[in-house]
Amino acid sequence: xxxxxxxxxxxxxxxxxxxxxxxxxxxxxxxxxxxxxxxxxxxxxxxxxxxxxxxxxxxxxxxxxxxxxxxxxxxxxxxxxxxxxxxxxxxxxxxxxxxxxxxxxxxxxxxxxxxxxxxxxxxxxxxxxxxxxxxxxxxxxxxxxxxxxxxxxxxxxxxxxxxxxxxxxxxxxxxxxxxxxxxxxxxxxxxxxxxxxxxxxxxxxxxxxxxxxxxxxxxxxxxxxxxxxxxxxxxxxxxxxxxxxxxxxxxxxxxxxxxxxxxxxxxxxxxxxxxxxxxxxxxxxxxxxxxxxx
Numbered sequence: 001x002x003x004x005x006x007x008x009x010x011x012x013x014x015x016x017x018x019x020x021x022x023x024x025x026x027x028x029x030x031x032x033x034x035x036x037x038x039x040x041x042x043x044x045x046x047x048x049x050x051x052x053x054x055x056x057x058x059x060x061x062x063x064x065x066x067x068x069x070x071x072x073x074x075x076x077x078x079x080x081x082x083x084x085x086x087x088x089x090x091x092x093x094x095x096x097x098x099x100x101x102x103x104x105x106x107x108x109x110x111x112x113x114x115x116x117x118x119x120x121x122x123x124x125x126x127x128x129x130x131x132x133x134x135x136x137x138x139x140x141x142x143x144x145x146x147x148x149x150x151x152x153x154x155x156x157x158x159x160x161x162x163x164x165x166x167x168x169x170x171x172x173x174x175x176x177x178x179x180x181x182x183x184x185x186x187x188x189x190x191x192x193x194x195x196x197x198x199x200x201x202x203x204x205x206x207x208x209x210x211x212x213x214x215x216x217x218x219x220x221x222x223x224x225x226x227x228x229x230x231x232x233x234x235x236x237x238x239x240x241x242x243x244x245x246x247x248x249x250x251x252x253x254x255x256x257x258x259x260x261x262x263x264x265x266x267x268x269x270x271x272x273x274x275x276x277x278x279x280x281x282x283x284x285x286x287x288x289x290x291x292x293x294x
Contacts, residue, residue: 011048012036015086035078048087055079056095069101106239107232114240120225125193126218128184129201129210130237132158135177137241137259140212140234146200148185153178160260169260 008016012033019029040047042058062072076096084090109117114134121127132143142160150159156178157170181200188194193202199209219234238259245255 011046011086015082018086019081031074032078032081035075036082038075039079047082050083050092052092052095055083055092059096063099069099073098073101107230107236108243109228109230109232109236109240111244113226113228113230114237116226117219117222117228120222121218122221122225124184124187125201125210126215126222128180129215130219130222131177131180133215133234134237134241135174135180136171137238138171139238140215144199144201144210144212144215147198148194148200149197150200151178151181167260169257171260172258 080093083092118127136158156173158173160169160171193206195206201210203210216234242255
């Protein structure tokens, strides 16, 4: 019997129904169900029989297994939904608490490194897709879901539908990025890869869009080909977009809107990595008439 034909327990089905009622996304639902499955494996019984002490033991177990703060908090969020919403037992989670996640500064690619990366993309389609990730500051999932009609050359904006948080927004479309997209569109159309009104970056079958995984692989191939040894991810292009705009003295609130951040705090962290701005600051020691002594 395969996973698809195996009967779903009434308890899991109720949880799935509760998530569906709240319109939680597919990835969120998978993560929440996985959290309950892993706990059930640890608990050894049906999860609805668990007590507050059982949940406390499980969190202690995860910590002792050196589980990352991100994974631990995601697990507790899924369990909290199950016990508080599906089982209506909010008290069971009273001995568990989310842990502090260290805020790390992103690694930033320089303008020169971005240029080398895009030139090493391997194909015009990937060069254009990675160009959008950097030139408009889009997330990988937002890039691959773009359609031809999302590019508004008259208003010079890119329409991003249902981005993170299920929110629509407009991203910037610079003349250089528009020209790159036009070159790709003409080639893709000539090769019958880009269909009228279809995906801007189609997969092998033009009916389907390029996957985020495929784009991620293309990014790392380009990173290797450009001989860039920084430990950076595809999301680093979005970080570079914000940092480079900040270094060009663009208003931080404008950058916040372009990134689709709800909180300014999320955008303000780029001030810590905008090295061009730091280099322009005159240190207090410069104002002293200090002569070094032997």
